[in-house]
Amino acid sequence: MTTQYDPLAATHTEQQNLDQPNVQGAERAASLVGGGLLLLGGLRRGGLLGLAQAALGAMVTARGVTGRCKAKQALTPSPFESQLQQEYGWTNAEAISRTITIGKPREEVYAFVRSVENLPLVLRRVERVQQMDTTHYHWIALGPQNRTVEWDAHIEQDVPNEKIVWSTESTAYMQHKGTLLFKDAPNGLGTELQVILACEPPAGTVGYAAASLISQFSGRELNLDLRRLKQLLETGEITHSLVTTTMNKAERMDSPASATSTEGQPYVGGSI
Amino acid sequence: MRALTWQAPNKLQVDTVPDPEIINPRDVILRVTMSSVCGSDLHLLDGYVPAMKPGDILGHEFMGEVVEVGSGISQFKKGDRVITISIIGCGDCEFCKRDDFSCCDNSNPNPQVTDLAYGQPCSGIFGYSHAFGGYAGSHATYIRVPFADVNLFKVPDGITNEQAVFVSDAAPTGYFGADNADIQRGDTVAVWGCGGVGQMAIRSAYLLGAERVIAIDRIPSRLRLAEEKAGAIVINYETTNVHEALLELTGGRGPDRCIDCVGMEAHGTQLDYAYDKAKQLMRLHTERGTVLRQAIRACRKGGTVSVLGVYGGLMDKFPMGAIVNKALTLRSGQQPGQRYANKLFEHIQKGELDPSYLLTHPMSLEESPRGYELFKHKGDECMRAVFMP
Numbered sequence A: 001m002t003t004q005y006d007p008l009a010a011t012h013t014e015q016q017n018l019d020q021p022n023v024q025g026a027e028r029a030a031s032l033v034g035g036g037l038l039l040l041g042g043l044r045r046g047g048l049l050g051l052a053q054a055a056l057g058a059m060v061t062a063r064g065v066t067g068r069c070k071a072k073q074a075l076t077p078s079p080f081e082s083q084l085q086q087e088y089g090w091t092n093a094e095a096i097s098r099t100i101t102i103g104k105p106r107e108e109v110y111a112f113v114r115s116v117e118n119l120p121l122v123l124r125r126v127e128r129v130q131q132m133d134t135t136h137y138h139w140i141a142l143g144p145q146n147r148t149v150e151w152d153a154h155i156e157q158d159v160p161n162e163k164i165v166w167s168t169e170s171t172a173y174m175q176h177k178g179t180l181l182f183k184d185a186p187n188g189l190g191t192e193l194q195v196i197l198a199c200e201p202p203a204g205t206v207g208y209a210a211a212s213l214i215s216q217f218s219g220r221e222l223n224l225d226l227r228r229l230k231q232l233l234e235t236g237e238i239t240h241s242l243v244t245t246t247m248n249k250a251e252r253m254d255s256p257a258s259a260t261s262t263e264g265q266p267y268v269g270g271s272i
Numbered sequence B: 001m002r003a004l005t006w007q008a009p010n011k012l013q014v015d016t017v018p019d020p021e022i023i024n025p026r027d028v029i030l031r032v033t034m035s036s037v038c039g040s041d042l043h044l045l046d047g048y049v050p051a052m053k054p055g056d057i058l059g060h061e062f063m064g065e066v067v068e069v070g071s072g073i074s075q076f077k078k079g080d081r082v083i084t085i086s087i088i089g090c091g092d093c094e095f096c097k098r099d100d101f102s103c104c105d106n107s108n109p110n111p112q113v114t115d116l117a118y119g120q121p122c123s124g125i126f127g128y129s130h131a132f133g134g135y136a137g138s139h140a141t142y143i144r145v146p147f148a149d150v151n152l153f154k155v156p157d158g159i160t161n162e163q164a165v166f167v168s169d170a171a172p173t174g175y176f177g178a179d180n181a182d183i184q185r186g187d188t189v190a191v192w193g194c195g196g197v198g199q200m201a202i203r204s205a206y207l208l209g210a211e212r213v214i215a216i217d218r219i220p221s222r223l224r225l226a227e228e229k230a231g232a233i234v235i236n237y238e239t240t241n242v243h244e245a246l247l248e249l250t251g252g253r254g255p256d257r258c259i260d261c262v263g264m265e266a267h268g269t270q271l272d273y274a275y276d277k278a279k280q281l282m283r284l285h286t287e288r289g290t291v292l293r294q295a296i297r298a299c300r301k302g303g304t305v306s307v308l309g310v311y312g313g314l315m316d317k318f319p320m321g322a323i324v325n326k327a328l329t330l331r332s333g334q335q336p337g338q339r340y341a342n343k344l345f346e347h348i349q350k351g352e353l354d355p356s357y358l359l360t361h362p363m364s365l366e367e368s369p370r371g372y373e374l375f376k377h378k379g380d381e382c383m384r385a386v387f388m389p
Helices: A025-045 A047-066 A070-074 A079-088 A106-114 A116-121 A204-235 A249-254 B041-045 B112-118 B161-168 B170-180 B196-207 B220-228 B242-249 B275-283 B286-298 B320-325 B341-349 B365-376
Strands: A094-102 A126-131 A136-142 A148-159 A163-168 A177-184 A191-199 B002-008 B011-016 B028-036 B061-069 B081-084 B142-145 B152-154 B188-192 B212-217 B233-236 B257-260 B263-266 B304-307 B329-332 B359-364 B384-388
Touching (some): A025 A047, A094 A204, A106 A177, A106 A204, A204 B112, B028 B161, B041 B365, B161 B359, B170 B196, B170 B304, B170 B341, B188 B196, B196 B212, B196 B257, B212 B220, B242 B286, B286 B320, B359 B365, B365 B384
Parallel strands (some): B188 B257, B257 B304, B359 B384
Antiparallel strands (some): A148 A163, B028 B061, B028 B384, B081 B152
């Protein structure tokens, strides 16, 4: 039986309400006292700087009075991340999860993605994947500024039609651990494919915050790639509104919603 | 090839651009023979849609001749005379399989915009901004049609181009609106807006069993056509109180079914546009919200309000109370023309429907900027300008 992750726990902080106080005890007391001092000091000081100091004081005081802080919340791992952190034995976890329904049987979806060499077709940033042995793969992709980045990954767990878990080698540039979960969708709608990508960011809240930015970016990217996988498996092709085929992968990445820009001519409505 | 391109708000120009090529196996390239303007182009034109880029080709209601066929297409061959449904379906996703082609999951190659704005990605549409896929439009010499096996329909013999071209969009949109309205035999149906779609909705309401159709507009030439060609009782809202008139015409009950063919003329919501920009966008169009409010208020208790007009974002002062307390049903959608095309061709062949009167201004592609000018300002009694590249 594969591990089931609570989908509600998978979403990140912006969907969570601040119904429950997240600033408590000594921290809350410090906010109250410190905020109050800042506020009073600012008012006594006067002028523009004083006003700014008073405003900051008011915010910190509010944090103490209500026991709620949005800034702190954004830096706190979601329940889902805490769950992964425990499972993986990490000190810290940054994770994203995206699920898509593909109107094909589980066996077919599994077989397609398990043939890792298929993946560059749908993963827009991946140039190619070289198979080293049955479980080890060398990945070549476009990194930031379209520089080539490479890493090695191996499959840790492979339960046909249910689950694939892989991990990057410790020296990898894009160090992460990934899980694919395959479930039957209700009413014969095909397969629900869940992708979980997790990384162990460098120590503490600051590292978490940095990695958090990365994951927001890749969450959207992951969604787009999953859409392409769905298109390919359901329709046999990846949807394009390109007018001509002359662009290479890097050029397409750079023109997200535009089309063929052939020299000096206006480009024609289209996108990839 | 030549194409009508959007350059900036209210700035269109005919340019030379690269010819389209077959990209995917299920593609077909058409030589466009007729390409119509549509009311929904106007807010692209006016620049209310942030997802437009200079150089985008407009046009989504069209027909043509097959000139090139992808390797995955066996139903069509060079020389076939075909129409294309303007909203693209893939034929394979959950929605296409249940004939809800306009909800297609796969036809928008740029799904993130509508995904964020509406909660799920919407289907691709020809020539309709990058939010709806960034497909090149049909006001051009050639056009590439994806998933051609699903979106192309051969025009049967005996049907003229002038009739067929509107089976691409105006006719199935009107028919879809009437179908959605759940018209029962003997019903009185009110239709707001007597443009191309409104005219088709009036005719379709009769085909689906309406006893009387009341049409509302302000342009005398359009009201005249609604009366003469589509058989409606007409109300000019500039001279008549619509609510009172509708109640008087229905014995105080209100129309059984109401169809909004006007919309809000504001469909763009790109994500990175700040909240106040959206507000500004809406403020430009608050007047258009009056049609939907009027329809909801007039509709008889337990009736249906079918919304075809284009709405794009958030509506202010939406009369939810009337919907709840009068037990109204509200239905809507973009047209799944793939569901109706062959049926509409049959109606045309039997003489029960003739959309050709919508074509008031045939023009060459080179004249197309002037065509939009006429259409936008309803000059010269223009119902539809149609370009023949």
